[in-house]
Amino acid sequence: MNYHWNWGVFFQETPEGGTFYWEILLSGLGWTLAVSVVAWLIAMLAGSVIGTLRTTQNRWLTATGHCWVELFRNIPLLVQMFLWYFVIPEFVPPLKRWMVSTDPVYAQFISAVLCLGLFTSARIAEQVRAGIQSLPRGQRLAGMALGLTPLQTYRHVLLPEAFRIIIPPLTSETMNLIKNSSIALTIGLAELTFRAREIGEYTFSFFEAFTAATLVYVIISMSANRVMAVVERRVAVPGLITAGGN
């Protein structure tokens, strides 16, 4: 292959001077993590609520949950990103004014976080629903028979059990979220993949830049796996075999 290797590229200064390429890559990683963490919080919160609503006995609540999930699941994430960044502000004038006046990176960050958070919330909602529905029906009845209100039954009985069951799928949704955060580059957010491509374009060291980004993603996903495995062990219940337990 006719290619000029240059692994030292990360220790070269950028054309503007003062910063090294490895710092550029690191700042990209910073944005990837920032977007992922905030979006994850939104996704877990909204996803838990929506997933729980879908298991209630109330027809309107389950229908709302159903619409939420179908809406976010059936539009490509890229298109959703464009909707949040380009389309929705047009319908909300104060938001539009803020987006025009502020540093674009804030507008990009907010759009990306909302887009990824709500998109992922639909997927988490499905997991939460499946987790609750996989519990024996008697658990809900036993909670109610003791005089717990429906809210208390969810809070103390159903949700703590369901969340333990769904840790493995939640782990893979978390990985998906981190990977999906790269789509924020389409609205100009300078996250990891954006920076890798930028370094490639400036230096023609595409191979080195992409390899570095790939390694970082592999490391992130391995650490996320480790963290979730620790969480799973921490909350494991003696005498119960869960999906991921050995």
Add this chain to the structure above:
Amino acid sequence: MPMIEFKNVSKWYGHFQVLKDCTTKVEKGEVVVVCGPSGSGKSTLIKCVNALEPFQQGEVIVNSQSVGAPTTQLPQLRAKIGMVFQHFELFPHMNVTENLNLAQIKVLGRSLDEATAKSQMLLKRVGMTDHAHKFPGQLSGGQQQRIAIARGLAMDPVAMLFDEPTSALDPEMINEVLDVMVELAQEGMTMMCVTHEMGFARKVAHRVIFMDRGEIVEDSPKAEFFGTPRSERAQQFLSKILHH
């Protein structure tokens, strides 16, 4: 006034009628055994007492409160009725003491110390003191069911409901659970038990109800039921479960 009273209760799942005009009652301190073939509606009937199953027609009155009335506070009503399920339904993520404490604290508003003291007393009573900090998954079925009974008793119930409490147990564990139930009956607890354990019925029941296809076919004092059941269906049922 009866502790539990059914007045012409009917229930449908879609077009299928699971309870047909059921009328019966359980007096204070009375032990009533409900039996019948599977699918006869006996589990559904007992779940109407604490409104775990809604019904469309008739009335159920528990402790002089109408279960179906819109003004009835179901959690408060349910807290006064203990219930034991076929599959125990202990909460697997809580240890034994936490299982007993949960509703005492959340529903009755007891302090953690009060609840724990009560739980310890009841665990002693069902012979489970040594297992207070174990999780349900670490216990045998018989042990779990005894804990489930203690969980119901922790609420100081005015009546206890048993929904096939021994039918998910291995044969060698059935007696440890029945012993607790017999003791409870002899102390004068009001009990409504769905069970096929006719030995238990002979020993402590005051009345036996026989159900078939959603109907109460027999409802008679124990001696009468085991002496001369009037219906053919009850006779068939009895001969099947007694000769086996």
Add this chain to the structure above:
Amino acid sequence: MDFDVAIITAALPYLWKGFLYTVELTAVSAVGGLFFGTLLALARLSSLKPLQTVAAAYVNLMRSIPLVLVIFWFFFLVPLMLQSVTGAERPPQVGAERTAIITFILFEAAYFCEIMRAGIQSIPRGQVWSAYALGLNYSQTMRLVILPQAFRNMIPVLLTQIIILFQDTSLVYVISATDFVGAAAKVAQRDSKLVEMYLFVAVVYFVLCYSLSFAVKHLQRKIAVIR
């Protein structure tokens, strides 16, 4: 703000061309991905250790990096690979659309591999033993006995994955390929009609994907009944 419907109707022929490319990309990647994915699954389940390791490494790598980065990787690598194969002086001009097809086949193969692996593992071992007992060899056992069953069991999952693939192909936007979204984006930017174009695209995708997943759910129930 006013909503300009005329711009959508005017752009329809161009959008249709983009849409056709999206469908073509989805179909070709699904077929190719399923083919290579099945081979990968067989490799992962083979008794040859090196084959297992290589296949597992490929699948895990593909699944741990973002699709956007994979698309960039291949956009950069495909010309270089073709050059080293053909021995040409300069890297050939492949074009975003063709690169995208190669990318998606190889990327989806990793995901289809995991589906097919689960499908194959869901077939009881007795099926393999009875096929061998009848004197069939490995390839016959797989082709005639195991894979048809695995494939049938996995049809709903495979179809769901294809719906996801259909949505994911929109990411070829990042290498400026003119798929459905790419076509809409080009019109949107040329005429400054972002609201109209992106809303239109969203509605079209939603209607299609919602109906398709509804159909899959229906099919799943039907299959469940037949079993």
